[in-house]
Amino acid sequence: MKKILIVFLLAAAILSGCTSFLQKENSKDLLENSQPENKSEEINQEKNPFKISNETRNFLLIGVDSRGEEDSRSDAILLARYEPSGDSIKLVSLMRDSYVKIPDYTYTYSKLNHAYYIGGKELLKETIEQNFGVPIDHTAVIDFQGFIKMLDAIAPDGIEVNVTSAMIEDMGLELEPGKQKLKGSDLLSYVRFRHDGQSDFGRVDRQQEILISLKDQVMNEFSSPAGIARLPDIVSQAMKYVETDLKLDEALSIGASFLMNPVTEIETLRVPVSDSYENKTYEHAGAVLQINFEENTEALKQFLEAEKK
Incomplete structure (x- = not known):
């Protein structure tokens, strides 16, 4: 089975983790060797897969509760910020039951994941931008089938997790x-489990846990110049598992920036933050998290814009 460069949605969009511990000296040598030596090669420079990306970008990463059905809701909603000059990726999990204002929606407010159900990734993107003030550059969507396939490819031997009696029974x-x-489908069930006292909050913690674990699983894939040389083909294969507006050359460009500026850490945040919401119930929406927008937008802004100490 072909190795996959994607770490769930995070890596699908920003090629996370696999170059996290790559030595800069090796990557610099390869990147320098990829530069054209004569004018005829310079003509094709725009096609060079190792063109470096220097732009900070925000990604909306969406996991949908579907196994191929046309209608689905967003089961996991994450924002990821990648800054080429830094050594970490910032990952924000947005609780799907957050009660937000949905543009042009009949009832005005509903659960965040309902925006995807009625308007797909574009409406979900617009809803997040308007409610939380975060501009989104790219989106990536994956369903259950794609998630299982990537898990089996990235971690064929499985990932070690702490399994409770409630999880085993469920x-x-x-x-x-x-x-x-x-492995695969069991890991999907693990990250989706919510039949305990933590409910969706525990689910979000496990989503972040698996993302971080997968980063370490694929670090050896590009731990050598030979591995880096396979980057274009592997990225091309990986992008078959997701629906994204990120073009192949853009993905390669971002991947190349990882080679030059290895990422060693994933910083995480959950929104709403602690003590910033109330549990409410509305007839048209059901049980929701009614959040303090001022507190959460400020927490989100500080998290995304703060420089690592």
């Missing part, structure tokens, strides 16, 4: 509680 697993390695 998922129908023949395992003992404690540290266990889960």
